[in-house]
Amino acid sequence: MHLGLDSSTQSLKGIIIDPANGTIVHQTSVNFAADLPDYPAAFSPSGDPLEKHADPRLWLAALDLLFTRMVESGAPLSQIKGIGGSGQQHGSVYLTGAADSVLANLDPGQSLVDQIAPVLSRATAPIWMDSSTGSQCAEIGAAVGARLQTDTGSPAIERFTGAQIRKFYQQDPNAYAATARIHLVSSFMASVLTGSHAPIDHGDGAGMNLLNLHTLQWDPEICAATAPGLLEKLPATASARSVAGTLSPYFVTKYGFTPETRVAVWTGDNPASLVGTGAIRPGLAVISLGTSDTFFAVLDPYRTDPDGCGHVFGNPAGGFMCLACFKNGSLARERIRDLTGVDWKFFDATAFEETQSGNGGRLALPWFEAEITPPVLVPGLRANFDFDAAPPAVRIRAVIEAQILSMRTHSRWIGDFDTIRVTGGASRSAGILQTLANVFQARVETIAVQDSAALGAAMIAAHAVSGHTFESLAAAFAPAVHTTAPDPSTAQAYAAALEAFLTLETEARN
Secondary structure, X not given: OEEEEEEOOOEEXXXXXXXXXXXXXXXXXXXXXXXXXXXXXXXXXXXXXXXXXXXXXXXXXXXXXXXXXXXXXXXXXXXXXXXXXXXXXXXXXEEOOOHHHHHXXXXXXXXXXXXXXXXXXXXXXXXXXOOOXXXXXXXXXXXXXXXXXHHHOOOOOOOOHHHXXXXXXXXXXHHHHOOOEEEEHHHHHHHHHHOOOOOEEHHHHHHHOOEEOOOOEEOHHXXXXXXXXHHHHOXXXXXXXXXXXXXXXXXXXXXXXXXXXXXXXXXXXXXXXXHHOOOOOOOEEXXXXXXXXXXXXXXXXXXXXXXXXXXXXXXXXXXXXXXXXXXXXXXXXXXXXXXHOOOHHHHHHHHHXXXXXXXXXXXXXXXXXXXXXXXXXXXXXXXXXXXXXXXXXXXXXXXXXXXXXXXXXXXXXXXXXXXXXXXXXXXXXXXXXXXHHHHHOOEEEEEOOOOHHHHHHHHHHHHHHHOOOHHHHHHHHOOEEEEEOOOHHHHHHHHHHHHHHHHHHHHHHO
């Protein structure tokens, strides 16, 4: 059996799979807010609302608690052959040189928090929600130039780890100097499990603006432009298809794993989700309709988004993947539902039955929060018609079609898709699924996968440790359960709608 762990923003989840039988054997989770309220998962140490950090002790306490719950519930930990994992992308953990000895000599009689907290050179960990590093991004971008994007897969991004490291160096140079190793959340957790510094994989490492995706090594020039001596503080790089080491005796003694249990190199939550949803070939994209909407897919060959909105990461299954994040996802849909005063049945189905594909050209950009794709700093709804005077069904379709046309617009640099897999709460909406199929003129599939990052981590472990193919794992654990076919008669309407959308978006951003 193989265990997948996902250390996300709000929880730590564990899934045990049996690849030989294609079954999920066990699932356990720790909710940070409910179970570990003493360790904040997202807060601002300085009070700056743009700053978002976590307490790294949270992830250590969660690991002990998760395994305790697994033991108490009878999970077959002694049958685990391999462990894989994913972590929230971009978050970073800072350790002193004393961490080497502490990790190698963990005492099962003490907690992880008590032993590892003293070797943290930085008490807090900046996470992906942080956007306080605008000046650092400008400095790195100016020093490196255009190749920052072409070589690392993204322009300088506020939430990416490189800018966060530069800010730490500038604001607390003594603590930076005392830092011997800088980990991502993923590699930090893998290091705790193996008892030695684990490498950073190409998928998560690409979210740092430091990894050269042509060489798959840290870029010396970019590292030097980010902070002095940075290159020496970073772990090695490695593929997620490789093994980081065997499990530390701490976990063998305390929780009943076998000494032969091996730990795969951890990756980021988005790369793990790509594997967990079975999207392992070009032409198949995944759209996650969550608080923010994300669009990700395999990228072949390597290239970057000319508009700078999409990001390129390493793909745990080999090669590369791309991702675009749309901040105004389900929160915007909830806002429109409240504004129109309808229930979810009307929003998900009736609104689309009462209106026509293309909505007569009426579109509304629901930028209630500052948007990421495309970058929009001033929030507010933008429409090309009298939004408040229109019937609820028209307003709802105007927003949904604009959201989907935005996905289509900002994914065109990747290529065309014959299949789109949809996850998240809004994947239950028949109207949204059909609109997705029609706008992309592609088959839309829903899948039974929940916790796709944890499942993907387990699948990566099964591949790295036991040699199972990603194709067989995807067939067993991520089959399609429902398909929505596109209506070819709507293609012309959405071709016109796409042009109207491009005009509206251009005008709204200027």
